[in-house]
Amino acid sequence: MPEPLVDTLALIGIGLIGSSIARVVKREGLARHIVVQTRRPETLARAEELGLGDRYTTDPTEAVRDADLVIACIPVGASEQVARAVGPALKPGAVVSDVGSTKASVIAQVAPHLPDSIHFVPAHPIAGTEHSGPDAGFADLFRNRWCIVTPPPGTDTAAIDLVRRFWEACGADTEVMTPEHHDMVLAITSHVPHLIAYNIVGTAAHLEQVTESEVMKYSAGGFRDFTRIAASDPTMWRDVFLHNREAVLEMLARFSEDLSALQRAIRFGDGDALFDLFTKTRAIRRGIIEAGQETEAPDFGRTPGAGKPAEPGE
Numbered sequence: 001m002p003e004p005l006v007d008t009l010a011l012i013g014i015g016l017i018g019s020s021i022a023r024v025v026k027r028e029g030l031a032r033h034i035v036v037q038t039r040r041p042e043t044l045a046r047a048e049e050l051g052l053g054d055r056y057t058t059d060p061t062e063a064v065r066d067a068d069l070v071i072a073c074i075p076v077g078a079s080e081q082v083a084r085a086v087g088p089a090l091k092p093g094a095v096v097s098d099v100g101s102t103k104a105s106v107i108a109q110v111a112p113h114l115p116d117s118i119h120f121v122p123a124h125p126i127a128g129t130e131h132s133g134p135d136a137g138f139a140d141l142f143r144n145r146w147c148i149v150t151p152p153p154g155t156d157t158a159a160i161d162l163v164r165r166f167w168e169a170c171g172a173d174t175e176v177m178t179p180e181h182h183d184m185v186l187a188i189t190s191h192v193p194h195l196i197a198y199n200i201v202g203t204a205a206h207l208e209q210v211t212e213s214e215v216m217k218y219s220a221g222g223f224r225d226f227t228r229i230a231a232s233d234p235t236m237w238r239d240v241f242l243h244n245r246e247a248v249l250e251m252l253a254r255f256s257e258d259l260s261a262l263q264r265a266i267r268f269g270d271g272d273a274l275f276d277l278f279t280k281t282r283a284i285r286r287g288i289i290e291a292g293q294e295t296e297a298p299d300f301g302r303t304p305g306a307g308k309p310a311e312p313g314e
């Protein structure tokens with residue numbers, strides 16, 4: 001096995017993403033020691049039963065004391081509270097990173113609490129499922145997926161390099177971009193699609209209630225795919241929308257305009273407009289499949305290579 005990339009890795013939060021990191025780090029020997037920290041003793045006990053770390057604690061300061069690399073795997077809304085707690089206990093020279101689905105807000109919450117000797121390199125693996133908790137993780141989650149790294153200007157290049165090498169050793173391809181660009185891209189490729197799924201499932205459930213008819217019972221493929229997305233973690237997604245507000249609102253405005261155009265096409269019987277759009281979107285899906293980024297059948301987000309975000313305008 002190659003030399004570990006870091007001596008001590010501290011994982012703050014051990015849900016789907018934290019436990020997937022722990023599993024791949026153990027399998028690939030990427031750290032000599034893994035310290036696992038989480039707030040709830042029950043979750044910590046489960047992480048220990050699963051053998052995800054070498055040391056376990058509910059105390060964030062104790063977790064980071066000897067760590068060379070600290071990765072926060074917590075809901076984005078908890079970032080400030082955790083940074084405030086761990087900031088003074090970090091080892092000088094340590095690299096701090098995260099996996100949050102929004103980037104500008106995480107940087108604004110965390111950076112003020114880190115001493116000058118700490119290198120902060122935020123990151124976001126574009127890989128996940130609708131499941132959460134330490135049992136949900138798996139070592140191949142990041143294989144052939146993107147991990148976007150968003151270092152603030154002036155970040156130490158060796159620290160950026162360490163975080164990139166870490167994610168590449170976990171199986172991901174890495175790309176550096178500004179946090180603002182990241183937040184705009186993810187708003188349309190991930191955040192708005194989740195909002196649409198939550199909304200359509202909510203509307204169908206409401207319709208079922210008011211009409212006292214069995215809407216859900218007769219749901220077929222398309223709707224069921226939405227219910228998978230709409231089963232995603234409520235805390236995580238509440239935080240995503242509150243912490244990527246401007247970009248999500250901007251993308252929702254564009255989405256609503258395009259939806260109105262479709263509504264008008266239906267109202268006025270403009271079959272050509274409908275046919276043209278559906279032809280274009282079918283070609284996009286076929287392009288993704290031909291590029292090897294997705295399989296034909298839904299596979300609950302586990303296909304290696306799926307989920308790489310497009311640049312806006314691509």
Ligand SMILES: NC(=O)c1ccc[n+]([C@@H]2O[C@H](COP(=O)([O-])OP(=O)(O)OC[C@H]3O[C@@H](n4cnc5c(N)ncnc54)[C@H](O)[C@@H]3O)[C@@H](O)[C@H]2O)c1
Nearest residue numbers: 013014015016017073074075076078100101128129132133
């Ligand atoms: N689930 C996905 O598909 C996915 C994909 C990529 C990135 N992310 C991001 O990864 C992060 C973690 O998501 P997850 O899916 O692993 O969630 P999860 O619910 O499975 O795990 C979250 C972990 O954070 C801990 N936690 C919650 N609140 C905390 C607090 N205030 N202080 C300390 N610990 C706290 C929980 O105990 C748990 O261990 C989120 O920021 C999310 O946006 C998620």
Ligand SMILES: O=C(O)C(=O)C[C@]1(C(=O)O)C=C[C@@H](O)C=C1
Nearest residue numbers: 101126127128129130190301307
């Ligand atoms: O496949 C899924 O279940 C996901 O929702 C994963 C997904 C995504 O939207 O692609 C969700 C949020 C993350 O920040 C990154 C990945």
